[in-house]
Amino acid sequence: MWQNLRKDIQSGNIKALARVLSLLENETLGYESFMQSLQLNHHARVIGITGPPGAGKSTLTDALIGTLVATGRKVAVLCVDPSSPFHLGALLGDRIRMNQWYAHPQVYIRSLASRGNLGGLHPKILEMTDVLKEAKFDDIIVETVGVGQSEIEIAGLADTTVVVLVPEAGDEIQTMKAGLMEIADIFVVNKADRPGADTFINNLQHMLNPAQTGNTWKIPIVSTVATNGMGITELISFINLHSSILQTPERKLWLLTDKAYRLLQQKCMRGIKRNQLKVQLTERLQQPGFNLYQWTEELL
Numbered sequence: 035m036w037q038n039l040r041k042d043i044q045s046g047n048i049k050a051l052a053r054v055l056s057l058l059e060n061e062t063l064g065y066e067s068f069m070q071s072l073q074l075n076h077h078a079r080v081i082g083i084t085g086p087p088g089a090g091k092s093t094l095t096d097a098l099i100g101t102l103v104a105t106g107r108k109v110a111v112l113c114v115d116p117s118s119p120f121h122l123g124a125l126l127g128d129r130i131r132m133n134q135w136y137a138h139p140q141v142y143i144r145s146l147a148s149r150g151n152l153g154g155l156h157p158k159i160l161e162m163t164d165v166l167k168e169a170k171f172d173d174i175i176v177e178t179v180g181v182g183q184s185e186i187e188i189a190g191l192a193d194t195t196v197v198v199l200v201p202e203a204g205d206e207i208q209t210m211k212a213g214l215m216e217i218a219d220i221f222v223v224n225k226a227d228r229p230g231a232d233t234f235i236n237n238l239q240h241m242l243n244p245a246q247t248g249n250t251w252k253i254p255i256v257s258t259v260a261t262n263g264m265g266i267t268e269l270i271s272f273i274n275l276h277s278s279i280l281q282t283p284e285r286k287l288w289l290l291t292d293k294a295y296r297l298l299q300q301k302c303m304r305g306i307k308r309n310q311l312k313v314q315l316t317e318r319l320q321q322p323g324f325n326l327y328q329w330t331e332e333l334l
């Protein structure tokens with residue numbers, strides 16, 4: 035089964051692609067050898083789009099797809115929804131917002147739940163982006179809500195990370211600057227049609243300046259109105275510029291190291307479940323002489 039699926043996705047079969055992604059999502063037996071059999075030689079870039087809920091990430095993605103597809107590129111989108119009360123709404127919202135692309139031959143869109151991996155990306159997101167590369171997509175856009183862990187994880191996954199903010203964020207930028215500033219390769223101030231956009235951009239610029247002296251890449255701030263396409267061409271030029279300038283061997287090595295680290299981390303944690311630990315612990319505590327450090331060492 036896996037072998038046929040590999041050939042099918044390499045030849046651009048979308049049904050096979052969807053099937054493989056589902057098998058991965060469920061960690062179906064055999065997925066690891068499947069991953070090992072991939073060629074992964076197609077050059078694709080991964081663009082991470084993150085930012086607070088409702089900032090316009092999906093609308094922006096929709097606009098990006100339009101421009102990228104027009105230049106002949108194949109675009110895949112993975113929307114990672116946080117497991118939150120917004121969940122269903124967000125899924126339906128994405129359906130409506132990216133609606134026009136669902137049947138387009140150059141576009142593939144898929145929503146993923148983050149699987150209780152609180153605020154994080156889907157545990158198999160790395161494998162999924164590699165499968166999309168195998169399916170010869172040129173741009174892989176990963177949309178995540180920038181809360182909790184996901185924004186940190188996206189930086190290790192994406193070649194270029196775009197952080198989307200809105201003028202209303204106001205004082206919020208002060209509190210989130212640590213996490214988001216570190217991962218942003220490009221800032222987008224979306225909803226620039228809203229009042230206060232210019233002031234917000236100025237404040238953001240002032241905040242960024244001191245941290246950037248001596249850096250080769252000066253983080254650009256692009257102002258956009260995703261709903262009417264304003265600023266999208268400029269955003270794409272910056273994404274192109276970033277991918278051409280910063281795809282240095284060092285950065286590639288850094289990204290690859292980060293991925294290897296995470297795969298190993300997942301492998302080490304495999305089979306370790308909290309509730310199972312609790313059961314084992316309950317049993318062990320009934321015997322005398324418990325020491326947490328000895329016990330965890332024994333488990334390894």
Ligand SMILES: Nc1nc2c(ncn2[C@@H]2O[C@H](COP(=O)(O)OP(=O)(O)OP(=O)(O)O)[C@@H](O)[C@H]2O)c(=O)[nH]1
Binds near residue numbers: 086087120131224260
């Ligand atoms: N005025 C204005 N509204 C916008 C703009 N971009 C998006 N919106 C609106 O903002 C709302 C949220 O847009 P989404 O694209 O769903 O935002 P999101 O960041 O993907 O939201 P989540 O995925 O739920 O976090 C929608 O009603 C959009 O129509 C913009 O540039 N200006």
Ligand SMILES: [Mg+2]
Binds near residue numbers: 093124128
């Ligand atoms: Mg969205």
